[in-house]
Amino acid sequence: MWRLAIFVSFCCAAFAQHVPRPCADFPIKATDGKSIRISKYHGKVVMIVMMKTDCPPCHQMLETVSQWQNEWQSRGFQVLAFAVDDDPANALPYAERYRFPFPVAHLRSDAVIKLADLNKTARPVVPYIMFVDWKGDVRFQYAGNDPVLSQGVQAIRGIADGLLRQAADKSGPQLKQ
Numbered sequence: 001m002w003r004l005a006i007f008v009s010f011c012c013a014a015f016a017q018h019v020p021r022p023c024a025d026f027p028i029k030a031t032d033g034k035s036i037r038i039s040k041y042h043g044k045v046v047m048i049v050m051m052k053t054d055c056p057p058c059h060q061m062l063e064t065v066s067q068w069q070n071e072w073q074s075r076g077f078q079v080l081a082f083a084v085d086d087d088p089a090n091a092l093p094y095a096e097r098y099r100f101p102f103p104v105a106h107l108r109s110d111a112v113i114k115l116a117d118l119n120k121t122a123r124p125v126v127p128y129i130m131f132v133d134w135k136g137d138v139r140f141q142y143a144g145n146d147p148v149l150s151q152g153v154q155a156i157r158g159i160a161d162g163l164l165r166q167a168a169d170k171s172g173p174q175l176k177q
Helices: 002-015 056-075 088-098 109-116 153-169
Strands: 045-051 077-083 104-106 128-132 137-142
Touching: 045 056, 045 109, 045 153, 056 077, 056 153, 077 088, 088 104, 109 128, 128 153, 137 153
Parallel strands: 045 077, 077 104
Antiparallel strands: 045 128, 128 137
């Protein structure tokens, strides 16, 4: 079992983007017409789920994190869902149909690249998950084909819970300014 854990850790390090790093911050128009800025959630642990509206694993992830949003909101947890569909018109009916307890927005491909700090030619597999800590730094991010996501939602839940504990203790890695 420990060999599997070491292998998964190695794979995550090999595929990870530059983390930790300050989270990109720019206005994103949500389906309710309001503008979202990730910096608005400074002081909270933010889980960003980039998804496609016709992706069953993405929808399952959003259903799961809806429960976490309700369960952990009082601890400072915030989910943001960004549809990365080619057609931005897909996000509004999707959000209206499922009424998630968190903001849903459409994100253009150039904004995905900026937010996730990806190569301009990257085509990330969804769901694409990012965690921003209470200080506004991206601490973890995983594409849909990452070994961490293949472990199931318990692995992701553990990461979220760990970041919430660090936020409560005001601990965690410090970035050089």
